[in-house]
Amino acid sequence: MKILITGANGQLGKHLVRAFEQSHTVIGLGRTELDVTNKEKVNTVISQLKPDIIIHSAAFTAVDQCESDPKRAFEVNGLGxxxxxxxxxxxxxxxxxxxxxxxxxxxxxxxxxEDDEPNPLSTYGMSKWLGEKLVQKFNNGTIIRTSWLYGHDGKNFVNTMIKLGQENKELKVVNDQIGSPTYINDLGEVIIRLLNKESKIYHVSNTDACTWYEFARTIFEEMGYNPKLILPTTTFEYGARAARPSYSVLAHGAILKENISPPRPWKEALKAFIRKEKG
Structure with missing residues (x-):
């Protein structure tokens, strides 16, 4: 199949291009080749390329920046x-x-x-939900919700913690938001298996859950840093611009119905990620 991947220069897009080009014809386009906020350009490029499948990973994902630039958030994540x-x-x-x-x-x-009613707290969440509704309206496409993504390319929580850990300083990390860290490589494997499945909403994340604080301590432990340098704090004390859900663990009912096993527990995935990083 011919597969077009948008956002090909982002951490997810880069991985998906590598993962899919092993068995498909893949075209990866970054923002310079395809600005998704330009309706005319989007129509022209996609009509010329004529892909069988489009994996739309282009997004404005800086959650706090979305609060200060809501116009861009809705243009990219929603209208785009x-x-x-x-x-x-x-x-x-x-x-x-x-x-x-x-x-x-x-x-x-x-x-x-998957059938729980969304109710976003932030501009980022609202813009992603608008994107979902437009996909359902115009394409009857597949929506894949995931959480706390990290991979080997680009900026993410794990790479940031690994870098900060080298400075050997105390770090405050929130301990009252619970979710499931998701390794991009594991997400990619499930997406490959969903290519020939029914179009609907799927939740894909590594299994088990933790707080950001617990996640950070585990990263430090796996890297051989001192986990006591990670100190718990509250969302209120941390004072991030955007509100975040205090609990956002995803159930995997839809992929289980397709006989697809949910990705491995997040601790196992993190160990695999760090092994690969260390080479």
Missing amino acids: TGYVAQAASNINARMFYISSDYVFDGKKNSPYR
């Missing part, structure tokens, strides 16, 4: 996603949209199911 969905429909291409656990408000105390 709609433009891609419409262009995909015009050529009968199937669309896969990468969404987020931040579409939920965190008030639940059990894992969020």
Whole structure:
């Protein structure tokens, strides 16, 4: 199949290009080649390339920056996603949209199911939810919600902690937000298996859950740093600009119905990531 991947210069896009080009014809486009906020350009590029599948990973993912630049957040994550969905429909291409656990408000105390009603707390979450609705309206595409993503390319929590750990200083990390860290390589494997499955919403994350504080301590332990340098703090004390769900663990009912096993526990995935980083 011919697969177009948007956001190909981002951490997820880079990995997906590598993962899919082993068995498919892959075209990876970054923002310079495909600005998703330009409706005319999106239509022209997609109609010329005529891919069978579009994996839309282009996004404005800086959660706090979305609060200070909501216009860009909604243009990229919302309207841009709609433009891609419409262009995909015009050529009968199937669309896969990468969404987020931040579409939920965190008030639940059990894992969020695919049919739970979103209620985003932040501009980022709202813009991703708008993207979901436009995909459903224009393309009947597949929506993949994931959480706390990290990989070998680009900026993410794990790479930041590894870098900061080298400075041997105390770090305060929030201990009242619970979610599931997700290794991009594991997410990619599930996406490959979803290519020929029914178009609907799927939750894909590594299994088990933790707080950011617990996640950071585990990163330090695996790297051989001193975990006592990680100190717990509250979301209120930390004072981030954007509100985040206090609980955003995802249930995996939809992939289980397709006989796809959820990704391994997050601690196992983190160990694999660090082994690969250390070479």
